[in-house]
Amino acid sequence: MSLFLKECKAVLKSPVNFIYAAILCLFFFVLYMGDINNNVNRGYYSPPRDENTAAWDNIMGREQLPQENHPYGLFRRVPDGDDNNTIKKCLFNLLPEYLTNSYRVSKLGGMRDISLSDAKQKQIYKILLDLCGADFMKAATDKSILTGGFSFGGGVTYPALSQLVSETEFEINIDDFTGSMRKIGSIIGGQNNYQDLSFFITMKAATYEEALAAYNTEIADKFFTQDGVSGGLARLFADKMSIVCLLLSGMVSIFYLLKDKKSWEVISGKSISSIKFYAAKYIAMNAVLLLPVLILAAVATVQAGMIAAEFSAARFDIFAFFNISLTWLLPTIMFSTAFAMLITVATELPIAAIILAGIWFVQTTVPPFTGVYGLNKIIIRFNSELSLDLYRLACEEILINRLFYAGLSIALVGVTVWLYSLKRGGKWNVRDLWRGLQKKS
């Protein structure tokens, strides 16, 4: 216990830890609090006001008022409710891409056209066959369907295919269709429109009654009651904090561990076992790195409480931010520190900083960012507090993901301890290795 407390003190006093905490606070106050305050000031959580909206109508020649001051807030436009229309719009987009094997995806901030392998094309064909039926797919894959194509609106339109889709009555449940499109989206990869069908939903200008109904469903019921206000806000909190936690927590542990290089012989001669030594270090680092997150979670809870009180929310979950910090952010911090520890102990160099920077770059820049939470996602991101439906869809995936990274972190610490015990026994001497390499160069 005393070793754990000593390590905690040492990490707390480390200047790199202060830099980490400072950047975490900057992200919290500017990104997170800034977003929430903006939403409150724009009236996104307030019910629609029954006022004349003519001044916001998009009519040519008439001056428009800023949309953010619209009396209906977030719900000035609502889905037209025609699921068949959504399905057809999606198929208008997907079928030409499938037939020409050229899919438009977003990668690293730019749009690119990619082609898929035969195996992936077959998977997509099978899904479409199950959805649309054999007769439709036979007609859609006929060789003549792509004749007469012409460029329109940045893409190519095929009249025969468009006619086939418009004239077909699809008897598909929208939830099944959404699930199938998500699968197709995962097969295609990158960030594409099929992972989230909102791109294909036709929106229309809402009436007051429609805006109020949408508000009651999305805000009053889901956000204020089911999520208890803090549930949705906590997911947004985790989204912002995880960007900093993945990279900088690993760097704190790298530079903290490199301090031990100077007193390695003294430490190795002590009677403490390698497991106890590194376990105490690892737990201390995670505890200290999590501490500013928990403090900010407390601040966020107070702010969320104030929002709940202001809008008389039916429910408030006081532990949501702490739950999210422990279940979503802690595995990220654990993985980052364990990975950094392993590479640093193995090489005695800050190479792990470069590798972590690369991993961080891929995780935060290569889409998709939200909606997909497979084992390749080290951080869990939700970019909106009104994401309860998506969260429910992805709940199990997220749980498996977090358990995987927590387990992987412990495994990495185990390997680190093994390497350290080899070093202590003189069986792994990385300094001789570097000296040998330098002599050869």
Add this chain to the structure above:
Amino acid sequence: MLEIYGAVCKKNLKIFLIPAALSALVVAVCLFIVTDLRECSPIFAANICQKFFALTGILLLSPVFTPEQKDNTEETVLAKVIPQRFVYLIRLMGALAALALYTAGFIGLLILLGGEIEFSRYFIHTFATALILGSIGFAATKFSGNFGIGYMLAFGFYIVQAFIPVKIITEHFYIFTLKSEAYSIIPLYVCAFVFIIIPFFKGIKNPLAIY
């Protein structure tokens, strides 16, 4: 005397530049593994150059002072007849030359792979971003006596610029200048120059040395 200086240059470039250059090269090569860089659009190339490739600036410039942080090497080195500032200058020149070479090579490669980008514009902007990030790490390492702080401050600055909306904090000092004509590279070059020059002033000797 010239021979001694020549030997010092050769030795310092070997102990410093090879590891730094190799790590920067690894970063650049990884880009080719992570994503397809053929026929880049201008926006895509701007993201690749300024948001990822520019990190090589941190890897090349931040460790200029690190060889003296091992085993009291600094005390031994300071006892020598050759001024230490000359040694740092050699390393810095080597790092800047390597950075310019990498940047030119990388952008040239993007153009060779069919990218629709203008070499001079992309080179000047990418070099500016890499230079400012590296110079922050450079100055922070010198003043703190700890390269960990140099790396953390440089990476921290990069993360803040990448994620915090430009209008809130950094409108006049935005490092991703290829996003819009409105962002100027002159402040970046001026600040990088200041961060690089200040550590060479006589009298400033690690006022915040901690390790």
